[in-house]
Amino acid sequence: MSNAMLLFSLAWRNLWRNRRRTLLILFAIVLGGWAMIVMAAFMRGMVMQVFDDTIENLTGHIQIHHPGYLDDPVIDYNFSIGPDLEKVLSDSAIAHWASRIRIPAVVASERESVGVMLLGIDPDREAKLSFLEESVVEGKYFSSDEEKGIIIGKKLADRLETQLGRRVVLMSQDRTNQLRDGGFRIVGIFDAPLEMTELSWVFLTRKQAAEFVALGDQLSEISIRLKEPENSEALSIKMSDSLKNLDVKSWHKVDPFLKVMVEVYDSSAIIWHLIVFLAMAFGIVNTMLMAVFERTREFGLFIALGLKPRFILGQVWLEGILLILVGLAVANLVSWLTVLATGDGIDVSAFARGMEMIQMSNIIPFVITQKDLVIANVTVIVLGVLTGLYPAWKASRLVPADALTRV
């Protein structure tokens, strides 16, 4: 034990024998560690934001449809809530759920017409599930099922050259393939992070929508939000088993792109860690080797005095490990401060239309998760310990007589 303490304090003191050199390489390690953690946090922030937006954007964690609907989202593929479904929906893992009618339609003003997706929603249930209620910026959200009127996006209102309080005409196919049209007053206008959302969705209460296309109690979609999002896949499989004639899908399946994106970011973070580490490693080895060679005489003396070579190996190795640990600790601290300093995130609205194209909004938060932090730190420690072995091994191989006579 006292040996280990001795080794430790020797290594620590050796590290500071050449303060400038140690500080320079420490700076490189801190910079590298900081870049790893902050980049990972930035990427994680991006992924999490897209994830949250998608889940909030009507997707939910799990969706239930008629088996033909996802492939061909039209009115013909509908279903109703039977006893089986009712039982499944009362599962304790479910936080909220909402039923919807969701069919293609055309909305027209006096001047323009635009193709949209018409959503008939249950106002109370929907408010707990998706973005709509808090996104209404003009007029107001539906207060009850009985309310009349339509809520459209800001961009759509511009495109139609219409405004709150004016009427628009909706056209859609009903269950018998007949084209129906009806006038609705605009009671709310919503503002969403993505223009596509504002342009492509219009909302009615489910009661109005059902009347409009003669759908009765039938639904196009049930969207479910879970208490624990991690359970999405397992629970969707379980639900699928008890609902034989319905299509139950977790977000992984509804939005395969989102899943790919999460995976791509995970693997690119690790590649980034490795590249940064490699860049640091050359510097670490070089610095350590220098430190070893200028102490050749000292090591020669140690060995001549009877110290075992492995003691020298251990000592130099420990110096390297200490160097990395100190650098890493500072890097973590600086990263944490960076994230604190940026607050809500980085504003990239200079590239707003580019972000829109990759379906992201303009503020990207830094998100440091425990997992990412562990991955970055473990990568550096494991690889650092291995890297430090080379100069340590070199030091332990010195021949005492040669080493002593060298200047």
Added chain:
Amino acid sequence: MNTTTVMAWRNIWRNPRRTILTMLAIAFGAALLVFSVGFQLGQYDLMISNSVRVYQGLLQVQREGYQEEPKLRTSIENAIEVAKQVRDSSSFAGVSTRANGFALLSSEQRTYGVAITGVEPNHEKQVSTIPGLVKQGRYLDQITANELVIGASLAKNMRLKLGDEVTLLGTGRDGSVAAAILPVVGIFESGSRDLDRSLVQIPLQTFQEIFAMGTHAHSIVIFDERIDQVALFQQHISSLLPNEGLTTLRWDQVQPGLKEMIELDYSSGWFTYFILVAIITFSIMNTFLMAVLERTREFGIMLALGFKPFSIGKMLIIEAFFLTLIALLFGTALGLAVNTYFYFYGLSIEGMEEMAAMFNMPSVITPQISLKSITMGPLVILGFTLLAALYPALKIRRLEPVEAMRHV
């Protein structure tokens, strides 16, 4: 070669291991930068040429305001004539007129609201790849014919087959009802999800008749392979236009999203490169600094022999320059070799197809090999390392010969 240069060259080989390790760090950085910059630029090239080639054209002439709010009334009068003027004035690969409207399209079973485009069939082939991607039937033929081609996904959703008739119902330019019944003569598959799901084309004069457009249309699309000369073309075309509120837009003005996406990627790319170069520079600075500090005695003697601090500093800079240059040559060659391989065989990333199709990006990427993509990264490294060498070189000036010679 003068003495300073020879001394510098010999000095860097006094400690071969240290020199080689430092060189490896620099070479690694250079290879990595050449590799990634090449791929980054290559990907942008592909994205741009993809979108320019498939549908949007290199330039578009539109009425002012149409780009921001595409409305039926914001149109170009005598559009076909204007297009002809542009076509005759220069040797563009293709010039074609388009008109865009919105209508309810009904098949026997389904009704969808879709965007409808009127095109000049014989000229559209030169500005877009869509006519060549018709997988069933044929492309449009006469500019006055009553017929229509449709994207594969939309045809599937509408349950349409070749020869089926569709009913078109919309609003004309003057507010009248626009209606027609047209047969499907072709179904195309472009590979771009957006286009296959939303594009319907009919002959331009048929469009003008249905939508009461007269001689009006909305855009004149110009395509050419010479993407780098786009600014020149823009000037040329602008000078041709009758000066009545028409404007010529480059591809990056027609699709600002694509351009900003590229810029965003470019700047985040440079952030990562900058960090890498900075880490490498710190490692190198250490080596340089050590090489100088352990030679204090030697410098003392040199000073005593009458060397000017300036020429010793110069020697140190030359040492750094040699070392960096050799390393950069190796690193750049390595990066270039890797990129050349992928230039011929392409790099496809597993699982990326989904993402690529969604954003109309190529799923197989080939790097750009150009003077810019090869030299940009290494030059930045050279600049940084010389900067790192400056610090120890300047320190020489503060050495006192006698004191320095006593230094152990």
